[in-house]
Amino acid sequence: MSTRDNPSAPIDPADRPRGVVASLVYVFERVMPDPFVLSIGLTFIVSVMAVAFAPHGSIPVVLASWYSGTFNILAFALQMILILATGYAIADAPIVQRGLRTLATKADTPTRAALIVFPIVAVAAWLNWGLGLVVGALLSREIARRVKVDFAWLVAGSYSAWSVCNSGLSSSIALSQASHGNALNLVEKATGQVVPLSETVFAPFVFIPTVLVVIVMTVIFIWMHPKQEHVVAFIDAPSGDASGTASGAASEADPHARAASSGSSLSFAARAENSPLGTLFLLALGVGYLAMTWYTKGFELDINTTILIFLLAGLALQRTPIAYADAIRRAARQTGSMLLQYPVYGGIMGIMTGTGLASMIAKTFVAIATPVTLPVLSFLSSLIITLLIPSAGGHWAVQGPFVLPAALSLHASVPRTAMAVAMAENVSNMLQPFWAVPVVAIAGIRIQRVMGYTAVTFVVSLVIYAAALWLIP
Numbered sequence: 001m002s003t004r005d006n007p008s009a010p011i012d013p014a015d016r017p018r019g020v021v022a023s024l025v026y027v028f029e030r031v032m033p034d035p036f037v038l039s040i041g042l043t044f045i046v047s048v049m050a051v052a053f054a055p056h057g058s059i060p061v062v063l064a065s066w067y068s069g070t071f072n073i074l075a076f077a078l079q080m081i082l083i084l085a086t087g088y089a090i091a092d093a094p095i096v097q098r099g100l101r102t103l104a105t106k107a108d109t110p111t112r113a114a115l116i117v118f119p120i121v122a123v124a125a126w127l128n129w130g131l132g133l134v135v136g137a138l139l140s141r142e143i144a145r146r147v148k149v150d151f152a153w154l155v156a157g158s159y160s161a162w163s164v165c166n167s168g169l170s171s172s173i174a175l176s177q178a179s180h181g182n183a184l185n186l187v188e189k190a191t192g193q194v195v196p197l198s199e200t201v202f203a204p205f206v207f208i209p210t211v212l213v214v215i216v217m218t219v220i221f222i223w224m225h226p227k228q229e230h231v232v233a234f235i236d237a238p239s240g241d242a243s244g245t246a247s248g249a250a251s252e253a254d255p256h257a258r259a260a261s262s263g264s265s266l267s268f269a270a271r272a273e274n275s276p277l278g279t280l281f282l283l284a285l286g287v288g289y290l291a292m293t294w295y296t297k298g299f300e301l302d303i304n305t306t307i308l309i310f311l312l313a314g315l316a317l318q319r320t321p322i323a324y325a326d327a328i329r330r331a332a333r334q335t336g337s338m339l340l341q342y343p344v345y346g347g348i349m350g351i352m353t354g355t356g357l358a359s360m361i362a363k364t365f366v367a368i369a370t371p372v373t374l375p376v377l378s379f380l381s382s383l384i385i386t387l388l389i390p391s392a393g394g395h396w397a398v399q400g401p402f403v404l405p406a407a408l409s410l411h412a413s414v415p416r417t418a419m420a421v422a423m424a425e426n427v428s429n430m431l432q433p434f435w436a437v438p439v440v441a442i443a444g445i446r447i448q449r450v451m452g453y454t455a456v457t458f459v460v461s462l463v464i465y466a467a468a469l470w471l472i473p
Helices: 020-031 035-053 059-072 074-092 094-105 110-127 129-146 151-167 172-178 186-191 204-224 257-266 268-273 276-297 303-318 321-332 336-354 357-366 374-388 392-410 414-428 436-443 447-471
Strands: none
Touching (some): 059 336, 094 303, 110 151, 151 447, 374 447, 414 447
């Protein structure tokens, strides 16, 4: 076993990495702990900062804020887990799996692998972040089975392509500001108006850098691929291993095979499990609700309708209730780390909000802003807050109440200021392992090697998005 496979092993000086990228991978492997341990460390740092600097940073307030934040996030946590699980069920469907395998056969070199992964994952993530996460991880596994590429490099590339999700149609900040009556529509609460997606997601200052990040990072990742002698290739999980995913035998099997075993096809239970009638009934309920709501209130998307659409799409693709249930069971294997970390980050969010630490960080930047510089300064402050509050919705609830009044009082662009917060989420997610956890869980790889590569994405995307906010009208 090499030292790359066993980070705790002593390092032979001859085996030390050479080059900037290799050194970054080496540092992350040796320095960065497990994400759950990291979240505990961040909780400690935030607690100390709150007591030392926050306006309401007394120990009782810290404790109460931590407790309330830990449990207030549970509803949101379940929503996020459902987005991942329902997205997984779509990617798990036989027709989608066949499509991924067909695409994977086109990637016979690392360069072609990057040229396939980046645009496909970026489009999927732009449409919905949950779909992008799952497609990226599963496509990476399928490609790595067929061509010798560095697996950490490939997974890092898919995660980098996914990073554009906060500039896309599932951006919680953009969606909430476009939704009448949404609890997080802070613009409507302050001005009585909503901000349409044409002024946020489809605005040139958002769309152009989003495309540029995908193109530039594709080129950079092709250049960054390790030399063949340093490649750590993908090792497939043994049959029956818990880390196996939809690409394993379970997903490729005929969903009706279960009914045919041991004569169970004759039982009522087997017929009910494999009958499409249950699926059709749920589809009728879901489609009927969406049609009724969009007809009476107009088209709009929020977290719940996104989950519903993913649920319906997965049901249609999986065809039978038992096939869909089996897909969700496989997805549940990947959500354990999210169940563990969401409450911890909820506690961090609670401390930052309850003690006033987050508002202090935001106000520090806003105090020196002008109408021209406010979006860029909101972007920079968002970079810091994202590392501590990786949920875009929770982050907006903390930072929005301070940057929006500043934008209104300075007569700065409200859409630009709001999307600056979302665009910084794209950037900081490349150093914050929270959203990488489900990706590496599905892919079956340690997160440390992946984050060594995404540190490069952090630097490049930071420059591109900041320049766009400053220069693009």
